[in-house]
Amino acid sequence: MAYIKIGTPFNEIMHKEFEILYSPGKEAFYAGIYQCDLCSLEIVHPGKCELPRKNKDDAHSHRWRLLVSIIKPFPVIPIEDINPMQ
Numbered sequence: 001m002a003y004i005k006i007g008t009p010f011n012e013i014m015h016k017e018f019e020i021l022y023s024p025g026k027e028a029f030y031a032g033i034y035q036c037d038l039c040s041l042e043i044v045h046p047g048k049c050e051l052p053r054k055n056k057d058d059a060h061s062h063r064w065r066l067l068v069s070i071i072k073p074f075p076v077i078p079i080e081d082i083n084p085m086q
């Protein structure tokens, strides 16, 4: 279970990203805390890279779901990813 400091300002929102279940090794765009739907294991993920793959100590393949994140209404595209020639 994730914990937050008492009095920390958090907002609850409805966003499709929170409904997506990711398999191990799949890329997740958003940075944040992901939780396994099967065992409740939580990880911190930097975003825009693969979620952890199954390793030999895992009892199962985790099913990652975004639990806490900073989500803007539209994805922010880093300026270095924008190609003005397109």
Ligand SMILES: [Zn+2]
Pocket (backbone or CB within 6 Å): 036, 037, 038, 039, 040, 041, 060, 061, 062, 063
């Ligand atoms: Zn799990």
